Amino acid sequence: MRVGIVGVGVVPFRPATPEYSWKEIMYEAASRAYADADINPREEVDSFITCAEDYWEGFGIFDEFTPDQLGAVLRPACTVTGDGIQGLAQGVLQIRAGLADVVAVEAHSKISDLLTYEGVVRHAMDPIWNKPLGGSPYYLAGLEMDAYLRAAKLSERDCAAIVTKNRQNARTNERAAHGVKLDVEDVLASPPISTPLKELDVAPLADTAVVLVLAAEARAKKLASDPVWIRGVGWNSDSPWLETREWAEAKYLENAAKMAYSEAKVRSPTSEFQLAEVDDKFSYKEPQHLEALGLSKKGSTAKAIRAGTFELGGDLPVNASGGSLGCGNVIEASGLHRVAEVALQLRGHAGRNQIDGARTGLAASWRGLPTATGAVAVLGVGR
């Protein structure tokens, strides 16, 4: 049975949202999604899923604080402590299992409330072996960037080109918070964080909330004239041990893609998609993830970047939305936001960044430092 996206609600990203609480942002995203799907959540949504982690929120048991603003009071609702695409996948499974006909999936970031972002990230590292080493956790990204660039024969300049591309794309996306015109030299000249990682290689944080309404095939056709079908989902984790996992390649995303492609019957990823929204919480993550997804052949990624393949107007536009580098890093909402961006593209609602003739797209996420967990969704319109 197919599952379709029939409602999309995204609160425009902002670096800080001091005048609204996280409850109010969630409410706004939910209201937008329910209006888009034209449904009453109190009667027509059978199950609600929130993607959240306690420490990001500053609560114990954040699940307590989810029902009221989503219209989920006295209804089935739960939290998935994972990325938005993992939450989306659980919604798809609930529908296929016959437990629900319509599911609302929510993810948000009110990261501007958090004063000690790096401290919380460090708190996710192994408490015996890694956390006591101290320092900014960005050294993990610096080490990984170094390992990846050597293995893939990419330069820091190639990564800088990705930063300029994504932040440029964000300038014409009304939902983005960090659009800016940069040139490669600006990125290369930005202060080092953990060599070769520089300040502008890191996606800046932002606040948002995203709600998607999913429906079983028959219901989706009634609710939307042209639902965006979730043709395949996959999620996977590599080892939590920094010492034993793959550093030069994103094994988690390779496995997740395998699962999603097999369900979506994608045989040749390079020719199936008209666009891809791929996690880029750090600049080097975009090419690393493209290789893991089979969207760029290992060894020829540098050439493709230099030829403009992934630019808006290129053969395979990647992060036309601006990605995390341009829109902002919205932690667990990152994946769900990218699914929303692909859905808007496939519906033809992507405004000035619209890619003509987009029928099939892909969204891929990574949970960020220090995890090796990612998820993939293959989306399409039409039959």
Next chain:
Amino acid sequence: MRKVACIGAGMTLFRRRLLETGKEMCWEAARMALDSAGLTIDDVDAVVFGSAPDAFDGIHMKGENLLDGCGGVGKPYVRVFTGGGTAVFSPIAGYWHVASGAFDCVLVVNEEKMSSCQPHPQSVFGHIWDPILDRPLKPNLVWIFAMEMNRYMTVHKVRYEDVAAVAVKNKRNAVAHPCAQLADPNITVDDVKNSEMMAWPVRRLDISPPSDGASALVIASEDFVRKRKVESPVWFSGVGWCIDTTMWTDRDLYFPEYLARAAKMAYKQARIDDPRKQIDFAEPYDPFDYKELHHMEGLGLCKKGEAPVLTREGVTQRDGDLPTCPSGGLLGVGNPIAATMGIKVGELYWQLSGQAGKRQIPHEIHTGVTNAWGDLMQFSSVVVMRA
């Protein structure tokens, strides 16, 4: 819809402080569950993890940290979280992994390591309140449960001795459980009544202890059960879950409406319209003794206010007409929050497959129900299983 079965279960000892790390506890429970099903980790297609607040273990994204202990490396792995309700909710997530047709064999692992939290795990519960309305009052869980217990006792004119009888029953039942932390064959209602007053009317022995522990289940499709010739699978007949408003002060605490709705969802799927007649035994969530009574009523196993009467009359004893918490429950075996899956869904599996040993209900049983309860007294998850 595909039929889904539980085909193996495992759990660690429940103790105030285990020397094993969280990862090791997960591994031990997972290993035991796989061994009991005659499988290895290579037979598992996906892993579901459950645990309550990260602050107990003191690790952000603890699901990621513990995933290798759970056998999740290189597999689809996801953590679900509904506070204390996770104990029965992660098996529901395991159920939909298989029922959807996406996977044939799923491992569900729940873990809780409360002892890492110093000086006492109760301090984590200082961070579960609304930061504006509740937190300035510095509430803790014992206080609000005392309010709920008092409301329940007042509305139904329940005697304290009838509530304490639940603690006595469960701690005595736990004598037969090899993992039990607080089993006591000689405990009496007077012992409970004379234990230290925590927050009136709640005494120390009305409350389950903080514990370390892990538990695991193997959940598989009908095809898998047939192909692997699994002996005595126990089938999921119905699942349900429901959340009430965050604003707990707006609710009448005498009855868990969220549980009644979760049960309705599960009973509809299990085709149960008269739970008292169609259900043979129950494992309601019992972190406090009054909660067993509260939950029996929410589950529709008796009329509102009738649960203390059934307890007094011995109906809920292991050899009674409606055995309730034959495992010994959280009060007797221990309360490592999410890991109590092992004495809730795990007990349903062991009882219905005839593997409960000294805890085995002496008469014939076909259908069991269990629930867990969590968040701010607002969430319940329900599972109905049949042999």
